[in-house]
Amino acid sequence: MMDASSFAAAYFNNADLTSPVLTRSDPAIDFAWGAGAPAAGVDPSTFSVRWTGHVKPTYGEAYTFYTTADDGVRLWVNGQLLIDRWTDRASLPGDANNDGVVDFIDFQLIEQQFNTSSPQSDFNHDNTVNTADMKVFFANYGKTLATTTGTDSATITLAAGQTYDLTLEYYQNANDAKAKLEWQSASQARQVVPASPADPSSVGGGGGGGGTVVLGDGNGLLGTYYDNADFTGSQVSRIDPVVSFRWNGGRPQSQIDSTTFSVRWEGQVLAPVSGNYTFYVNSDDGTRLWVNDQAVVDVWGDKTESEYPSDPITLVAGQRYNIVLEYYQNQGDAVSELRWGGPIAKQIIPTSQLFPAIGPVQPPVTPPPVTSTSSLQVSGDGHFLVQSDGSPFFWMGDTAWALFNKTTRADVDYYLQNRADKEFTVIQAVLFNPDAFTHNAFNQPVFLNGDPSTPNTAYFDHVDYTLAKAQSLGLYVDVLPTWGDAVAATDSRRVFNTANAYTYGLWLGSRYASQPNIIWNLGGDWPATTSDVLAIWRAMAAGLQAGDGGKHLITFHPFGGKSSTTYWPQSEPWL
DSSP states (O other): OOOOEEEEEEEEESSOOOEEEEEEEEESSSEEETTTTTSSSSSSSSSEEEEEEEEEESSSSSEEEEEEEEEOEEEEEEEEEEEOOSSSSOHHHHHHHOOOOOOHHHHHHHHHHHTSSTTTTTOOOSSSSHHHHHHHHHHHHHGGGSSSEEEEEEEEOOOOOOOOOEEEEEESSSSSSEEEEEEEEEESSOEEEOOOOOHHHHHHHHOOOOOOOOOOOOOOOOEESSSTTTTTTSSEEEEESSSSETTTTSSSSSSSSEEEEEEEEEEEESSBBBBEEEEEEEESEEEEETTEEEEEEOOOOOSSSEEEOOOOEEEOOOOOEEEEEEEESSSSOOOOEEEEESSSSHHHHHHHHGGEHHHHHHHOOOOOOOOOOOOOOEOOOOEEEEESSSSSOOEEEEEEETTSSSSOOOHHHHHHHHHHHHTTTTTEEEEEEETTBBBBBOOBBBBBGGOTTTBHHHHHHHEEEEEEEETOOOOOTEESSTTHHHOOOOTTTTOOOHHHHHHHHHHHHHHHOTTTTTTEEEEEEEOOOOOHHHHHHHHHHHHHHHHHTTTTTTTESSSSSSSSSGGOOOTTTOO
């Protein structure tokens, strides 16, 4: 649950705010990361952040907001876009190696590239590195990005004591990284903007409702974006804090076309007060809305921008209701906004009341043809692996840790065929590693919001295909649910506890209960020497067995130079 007096921060391992790898509370937005990472698991060279929260001004007057950012930044206050500089911060003239300072190293580069067409040192863009570029270097010698302005500002009039929604988006693209948000008015000195708790009256102030106001701790809806208008083609999923978009010629995602695309938002909505709610969808073009599994808006066709209200729906305070919003764009302007009103003031449904679905609706994977692989068993004397018919099994393994995470389907087909042709029998691969494997090649995260209790089905669709392809070639896959640092590390890489380890294991076991060519492998090359670490592995093993009914073997990958019996007695029931 996020701290009410902080900004809810979602960190992404890319520059386009897709698939968060970390969520946390930031008391203020005042960061100078330099070349470092904001947190473990976040790529320091290219990342983005979305902060959402509230501000409450002391004075009723015009406030100027200042953003200092390297690189791009966007700021909304009270739903109004005030600052929009979504571009890389300009390089310094004379900074040939683009390290943020014009120094002797740049001079050496210019000398090496003199009389060439290298764009690295061609500061005046005349296709030749010459004396004109050397003059640019000397004119800027000693300057750094820290001494150049990266501040943007905008002014808005605010009422004293009123709470306003605030969203700041930021991305970093190489070199130094910084983000800072300040404000100033005639009566208030310039200062870093402090977060303020949400004002309950802004949620329950519409009249007609009563009783306790229930403010949620949601983080938005799961949005799945498709490259075509009919929910087909390339797709990418992300958590959208609110549905309030005016793309108007822009791409909703870098991978998605701007002229024809579609989006499905899924999750639950939490009613803050009891009463009869009207939902409003403002859209250009088609849109459909379901609340509590009932279709309440259905306007599916090319349209100019219009707002479509639902009939009143009775909701109970504190109760969550399923919600699905579909939208498609076909040429021209593109708008999708979701509001509610009735017992509360009409407003964009706030982030706090929205909770994402576990995973998007996916078409079924068409698996390759299946051959006769069968589940492996331990021989009656406890010394050998055998197939279900009792025939001996020889483990000839190849390690491909990145098989699920760094491959396309073409890569999977090529690699597995190659290994089958070489008479390998087992491929070893890992689903999750907080240091290296948090997303697959399609930018789908293993877990939604970095939470192991909510696996992302879009990610596991590729796993489904890989396992089925291996089965078609007679290959078994030794699957590590996670690398060991996610269980045993003493820093932020540790994301598992006994509760979410069991939930994750149960989910995996259930999903792959009928997939015969799996051997589960716990441990992940990390020591398991403390009682809490052992308890987490036991919980994950118990979840796997509960999910698949004990159909699959489970083994343990010990730390280098050790064996499984270093950590576990031979009588351990799941080994």
